[in-house]
Amino acid sequence: MRLSKLFISLLAFGLAALLCLVAAYFSVRVIENNSIKEVRQELDKAALTWADVDSDGLQIFLIGTAPTEAARFDALSAAGRVVDASRVLDQMGVADTADLAPPRFSVEILRNDAGISLIGLVPASTDREALLSQVRDIADDPGQVSDLLEVASFDAPDGWADALRFSLWALEDLPRSKISVGADQVQITAMTDSDATRRKMESDLVRRAGDKVTLSLDLSAPRPVISPFTLRFLIEDGKAKFDACSAGTEEGRDRILAAANAAGLNEKASCTIGLGIPSKTWPQAAELAINALAEVGGGSVTFSDADISLLVPEGTDRGVFDHVVGELENALPEVFALTAVLPETPDEGEQGPPEFVATLSPEGAVQMRGRVAGALERQTAESYAKARFGSGASRMSARIDETLPASWSVRVLAGLEALAQLKNGAVTITPDTFVVAGDTGLVDANATIAQLLSTKLGEGADFDIKVTYLEKLDPTLGIPTPDECEAGIVEIIGNRKISFEPGASTFDSAAKDILDDIAELLKKCGDIPLEIGGHTDSQGRETMNQQLSQERAQAVLDALRNRRVLTASYRAVGYGEDQPIADNGSADGREANRRIEFKLVRPDVTEEDAESQDGSETETEADAEADAAADQNEETQEDEQN
Incomplete structure (x- = not known):
């Protein structure tokens, strides 16, 4: 009885062992067949049809006669992209060069x-x-x-x-x-x-x-750099014209001019093709804005980089205005910001005393309305406003009244100068009153405005200043240092990662939120020297990796620029696979090496600076090591760029 039980147990173990062997055999065969199939497909894809594949267990053999040594190396590289390179054994030969046709030199x-x-x-x-x-x-x-x-x-x-x-x-x-x-x-x-x-x-x-x-x-020949990138199209008294026109490409120029011709432009016009275009969708935005102006029937549309100002004629029907502006806002590409103005029609029966009103919005847009003394005075006020607040942010809708007092133009210019001390507010000028009201982030704004108006308006001038200092608007408070900005980016990214689609410079779905968060911080940091570095793993050719890393770094820079970050002092650098932070031999290591890094561009310390620092203070050993590391990092980056 005991012998039968023992026999049954041994038989069960024997069957289990046999099944394991059979399963292992078939598993190995499946791996072999799949490896052979995938390697052969990769060789065919690379036009290496002279090479064949065989296997022995997990080992992959490449056999055949390569036309050149370079072709043999290409076959090994192609197989290494599919299976682990340690599993690939080279059993290929190279054809005798005497039998080959001369190469293309x-x-x-x-x-x-x-x-x-x-x-x-x-x-x-x-x-x-x-x-x-x-x-x-x-x-x-x-x-x-x-x-x-x-x-x-x-x-x-x-x-x-x-x-x-x-x-x-x-x-x-x-x-x-x-x-x-x-x-x-x-x-x-x-x-x-x-x-x-x-x-x-x-x-x-x-x-x-x-x-x-x-x-x-x-x-x-180099194209001119246009800054700001400007376009201004007007329809006055039924006549259309360009005051300025810029385009980034010949195709974009043709689209803009075609839209202008459809809007009534009869005279010959040209667009300057130059560098500095804020978005590839510039021609589309210009086309939409010109079409909107034509639908209204008059007015002007002004582009300054990505800011658009649409000013329609006084008396335009409110319904038409709302419809056109709404359609335009919905159709414009995301990067563009539209400000549309419909001037109010004055009451002809009760005009009251003449006045000039200039309002400054929190976004920095200035609207001037009311009356000015003449065409020259209006042009002077508009030019002054553009110089102080930016050409794209200034809009003049004041009408000419030659009966105004002689001091009117002085009062208008003094009002615009006072308005520059505010973050938002208004200046209201009449023959008898002068009121400056609004919010500011400048502690001494009231004193500055009072001194200005006393000087400009003369002794005994009557003016009223209603300006409130708000600490949150103070430009000197709450601005992080460049080092704090660099550390803040690291903190924002944390365990997240700016990632891309495989082998491309297109962001994946998870990158948008990270870029939004980084952009919010960098808007507060201002004009800091920042390097956006792209890095890849070691898979693929080195030159392709370097190009891919450069394209990805540039994509990040473009994404920040599209989010209205000031990027004039930024630079995008692709380092390819040259600066790994982990082992490329593992999947986790390769994932870590595929990254975007943000670093401050620090100036080199000259000998004179070093001597000056030695004379004024003693550097600690830790500081010296940090400076040396920064200098070494900067030299490495410059060498790689070269």
């Missing part, structure tokens, strides 16, 4: 402020050292010449020497250029200082190339 010469780089494949007959010596003579700094050339043991094709010689001649006169050299063919893409220089350089290059070199040119 080419050199990419890149020149900019960071130096000159040579990338490509040259025949062995090319005197490489002589070539590099010539390039070093051309470079501003011989130490900034990067040699990334490879050599192949094939004869130089016809025309190669002429093309290379011509490219070096062109390189001397093109400090910002990309020159692609092939056999008897040269392609040049470069930036020149002006249109005149561009035309002269094109003529010289074509003449020098002659019949020996096939030349392709793409020379351009």
Whole structure:
């Protein structure tokens, strides 16, 4: 009886062991088959159809004859993207170069402020050292010449020497250029200082190339930087015109001019194409605003960067005004802010004493209405307001009354100057009264305004100041230091992360809230020197990682700019995979290395500054170590940018 029980137990254990072996076998087979299938698909995707795949357990074998050593390396890289590289065994051969056709020889010469780089494949007959010596003579700094050339043991094709010689001649006169050299063919893409220089350089290059070199040119002159990016379109007495027009591209310019023509523009107009456009949707916003003005039938629309001011004629029907403005507000891209003004129609029967009223909103917009003494006086007041409050924030709707007192214009300008001391409020001027009322964040605003008006209006002038100091408006209070801003960003991000879609610079759904929070802080920080650094893991090619990190850092900068953060002193830098903070050998480590970092750009300490600091105070060892680390970090960043 006992023997039968023992036999049954042993039989059960034996069956279980057998089942485990069978399950393990089939599991390994599934892993093998899936690995082979996925690696083969990746090889086909990379056009490496000469390579085949086999497996033994968890090991993956690459077999076949590679046309070149580079193709063999590409196959290994493709397999390593699918399975762990330690599982890939190389059993590939390389074809005899004697049986191969000559490769396509080419050199990419890149020149900019960071130096000159040579990338490509040259025949062995090319005197490489002589070539590099010539390039070093051309470079501003011989130490900034990067040699990334490879050599192949094939004869130089016809025309190669002429093309290379011509490219070096062109390189001397093109400090910002990309020159692609092939056999008897040269392609040049470069930036020149002006249109005149561009035309002269094109003529010289074509003449020098002659019949020996096939030349392709793409020379351009820099576009002007437009700041602020401005557009102003008016319809007065049925006649449409531009006072100013800016566009970022030819396509955008054509859209804006087409909208203006549809709105009644009959004369020839032009748009300046330049840099500094606040949003890619600028043409769409301009088109919508011009169409809205045409629907109203008159008035003006003014763009200053992303701020839009729409002023319709006095007497416009309120229903029409509300409808047009509502439609425009709903249709405008998110980055643009619209201020629409419908001037009130004065009561012709009881006009009362003449007055001039200037109101300042908390957002900084100034509206001027009432009466001015003449056209010149109105232009002067409007120009002064634009200078003090910004061209996009100032709106003049005052009408001309030549019967006003002689001192009226002085009183108007004094009122605008007093208004500049307020955060929000109004100035009301009549022949007998002068009232300044509102809120300010300046402690001595009342004294400043009183002194100003006493000087401008003369002795015995009667004026009333009703200005309230509010501590929350004081610009000197509550502004964080740059170091506090840097620490605040780290605190805001916390355990969260600004993340992107795989292999792209497009934010994922979780990034919006983080960017909103960071933007709110940076609006308080003001103009601080901030670097937005992009980092990737080590998967993929190094050059692709560097480009991706740069695009992601720039995407963050653009997102902050779209949230109305002042980003003039910010810079976006892509570091690629060069600064890991964790092991790229694990999934968690790679996830940690894919990141965006915010750092203050700290100035280097000169020897004079160091001596001055030594003479005034003694630095602690901890401070010295921190300064050294900051300097080292700054030098590293500059080296990587170069």
